Amino acid sequence: DIVMTQSPSSLAVSAGETVTINCKSSQSLLSSGNQKNYLAWYQQKPGQSPKLLIYLASTRESGVPDRFIGSGSGTDFTLTISSVQAEDLADYYCQQHYSYPLTFGSGTKLEIK
């Protein structure tokens, strides 16, 4: 199974700051066939269902603000949230869908000071 190691587990920032969340996979998520990384990022606000933010490591889902940026390749990935806003209070998860069983990172709780 591919293990997804996500860090930090929590962080607290002030509105306007930039946040970086890291996700490392135990195996490469890069497909040699199409050169795509099968890594997604989700946001889960309190009491809500998860919402897809980023897919294929760096493609923003429609309607997601451009302050959410996904980057990385192979085994190391990053979600950057620039100019954090109060509405970004949420848990964030990475997920690999390169191979079964699909696996998620343990999550990052983002708090706004």
Added chain:
Amino acid sequence: EVQLVESGGGLVQPGRSMKLSCAASGFTFNNYDMAWVCQAPKKGLEWVATISYDGSSTYYRDSVKGRFTISRDNAKSTLYLQMDSLRSEDTATYYCARHPGANWGQGVMVTVSS
């Protein structure tokens, strides 16, 4: 607008069965693989199972293999999860999702307890 609406959750005793349903609308259901993902109380997300767009292939996490069965009825645009031999550790909110997570339902709570 894509909508996924789960139903069928509740309280069930250990060892018993429960069947979840997920009614889909707003997209061509039979074009997409579908998945179930669960979240234990105050815990993270765990993938449970995926079924291919035509139902010909299914995939499960190890802890539910042989106990859970994912299926679909494309004529009804509905996804199912049959859960047998339920254990206390299966207690969670279960979400259906357009694989691997493009859209999610609101979730349904399953509590396994005597």
